[in-house]
Amino acid sequence: RFIACPRLAHTVQRCLQSGASPGSQSVLIECEPGPGVLTRTLLNAGVRVVALESNPAFLPNLRSLENSLDGQLKVVHGDFCRLDPLVTGAVKPPAVCSEKLFETMGVAAVPWRADTPVKIFGILPQSKERLLLWRHLFAMYERSSIYRYGRAELNIFISERQYKVLTGKAGDARAYQAITVLCQLGCEIQLLHMEPWSSFFTNLKNGGLAIPRSVWLPNDHLCLVRLTPQQNLFTGGLNSTNAPIFIFMVKQCLVRPTSRLIDKLNSWSLDNGSQLLRELEIPENVQTRNVYPEDYKRLFEALQSSNIFTEAWWHEEVFENTRNIN
Numbered sequence: 101r102f103i104a105c106p107r108l109a110h111t112v113q114r115c116l117q118s119g120a121s122p123g124s125q126s127v128l129i130e131c132e133p134g135p136g137v138l139t140r141t142l143l144n145a146g147v148r149v150v151a152l153e154s155n156p157a158f159l160p161n162l163r164s165l166e167n168s169l170d171g172q173l174k175v176v177h178g179d180f181c182r183l184d185p186l187v188t189g190a191v192k193p194p195a196v197c198s199e200k201l202f203e204t205m206g207v208a209a210v211p212w213r214a215d216t217p218v219k220i221f222g223i224l225p226q227s228k229e230r231l232l233l234w235r236h237l238f239a240m241y242e243r244s245s246i247y248r249y250g251r252a253e254l255n256i257f258i259s260e261r262q263y264k265v266l267t268g269k270a271g272d273a274r275a276y277q278a279i280t281v282l283c284q285l286g287c288e289i290q291l292l293h294m295e296p297w298s299s300f301f302t303n304l305k306n307g308g309l310a311i312p313r314s315v316w317l318p319n320d321h322l323c324l325v326r327l328t329p330q331q332n333l334f335t336g337g338l339n340s341t342n343a344p345i346f347i348f349m350v351k352q353c354l355v356r357p358t359s360r361l362i363d364k365l366n367s368w369s370l371d372n373g374s375q376l377l378r379e380l381e382i383p384e385n386v387q388t389r390n391v392y393p394e395d396y397k398r399l400f401e402a403l404q405s406s407n408i409f410t411e412a413w414w415h416e417e418v419f420e421n422t423r424n425i426n
Contacts, residue, residue, distance in 0.1 A: 101223045101257075101300040101322075102134030108299050109141040115292040115324055116221060116255055117145065126215070126253075127205050131180040131222030134158055134301070136165060138221075139173070148172055150205050154179035154194040176204060180222055181232060184245045198245045210250040212243070213331045217250040223257040223300065223322070230262065230279070237282050240329055241343035251329040255292070257300075263291065263323040270392050278354040281393045282347060286333055293324040337401035346400045348418045353396070357389035364388060376402055 103109050116128065125148070133139045133151045135158065142149050143165075151162050151173060162175045178196030191197045202208075202218075210217050224232055236254065239245040246252040258266075266283045268275030283289065300322065338346060353364050362384050365373035377384050380398055382391065391399075 101225075101302050102132055103138045103223075104135055104301040105299055106137060106141070108295060109138040111293060111295075112138055112221070112324065113141045113145050113147075116142070116219065117147070118292070119290075119326075127207055127218050129180070129201075129205075129218060129220045131220065133162065136162055139165070143169065143172055150174045150176060150201075152176050152178045152180055152196065152201075154182075174204060176201065180220070181225065181228055184239075198248070202246075202249055207249060209248060212251060212329075212334065214250055216253040216328065218246070219253045219255060220246070221255045226259060229258055233258075233262070233266075233279060233283070236327075237279065237286065238344070238347065240286055241282070241333075241340065241347060243334075243340040247329070251331070253329075254327040255324065256327070257295075257322040257324050259319055260294070260321045260323050261319040263325055266325070267291075271390050273357065273389065276354075276357065276389050278347075278351040281350050281354070281396055283327070285330070285393045285397055287327040287329055290326040290328070291323055292326055294321040295324070296321055336397070337404045338397060342404070344418050346397075349400055349403075350396050353388040353391070358387050361386050361388050361391060370403075370406065372406075 103112065120126070127148050127150055128142065129150045129152055130139055130142065131152050132155070133153055134155070136151070139149060139151055139162070149172065151166075153159055153162055153175065154177070156177070159175065159177060162173075166173045166175045176196070177193045178201070179194035180196070182195040183201075184198050185191065185195045187195075191200070205218070207217050240247045265275050265277055265280055266289055268277065268280045270276055297320070334340065353359075353361065361382065362373050362377060365376070370376070374384055376399075377386075380395065380402060382395055382399070
């Protein structure tokens with residue numbers, strides 16, 4: 101899907117520029133610009149754009165536009181969905197390496213607590229939406245890929261259904277999931293705009309919009325959502341080294357959302373689970389779907405002082421979990 105409607109392009113441009121720090125010079129990576137309707141709108145508003153396009157059919161017009169400007173636009177043949185693939189040797193387009201991409205943009209790494217060094221805009225393909233969100237959460241918590249350069253800001257159109265999951269409340273049987281906990285802990289989540297599916301064009305051969313069906317959650321719109329990594333994410337006992345263990349812990353707890361947290365702790369051979377929950381003021385009989393994101397982080401930090409995470413099976417499971425996501 102891409103934007104071909106001038107009205108929607110102006111709306112998105114205003115959303116992308118909202119909330120920017122005075123004098124901010126952040127580069128914006130526009131993923132899959134297609135015919136370049138939004139690209140031109142952004143350029144006219146003075147935005148410095150890197151167009152990342154995977155479809156060779158759109159590249160000639162985009163490069164013609166690039167050549168007519170004085171460095172404000174760079175066009176790169178690449179697919180953001182194939183960023184930093186787990187392969188050996190040279191990365192061939194449309195796969196793209198973040199190190200090469202940032203070198204092309206002239207963007208250097210900044211400290212984690214600094215302003216966002218780069219903004220990214222894209223419309224996530226529905227067939228890969230959840231997988232891509234998981235990959236970026238892993239990369240953010242590990243400070244790898246684009247997050248090696250700082251708190252990269254994602255501005256993405258996702259399905260209304262997925263937005264409801266990311267913003268789900270503890271106790272919600274359908275919306276509150278592991279990805280909910282990790283996203284709410286790791287990011288500031290802002291809803292910038294909601295747009296009906298019919299406003300977007302697709303280059304599918306059958307011309308269909310392929311609107312995913314949703315039984316339990318509303319899904320009438322695509323939602324433009326801004327995900328900004330939290331400045332204070334890596335405080336306390338959480339860091340980029342042990343973050344994969346934290347992610348695995350949260351996923352294990354919410355595999356069965358109706359299970360009791362104390363039962364999960366006991367299954368990990370933790371001898372003092374009841375005492376630990378009392379110290380954290382978490383009810384002993386609480387179901388895992390009723391545990392708040394902040395409490396999962398506090399629980400993890402408390403467990404760091406036990407020997408549970410030194411067990412070999414933990415590291416084997418974490419490795420397998422990470423490999424499956426990527």
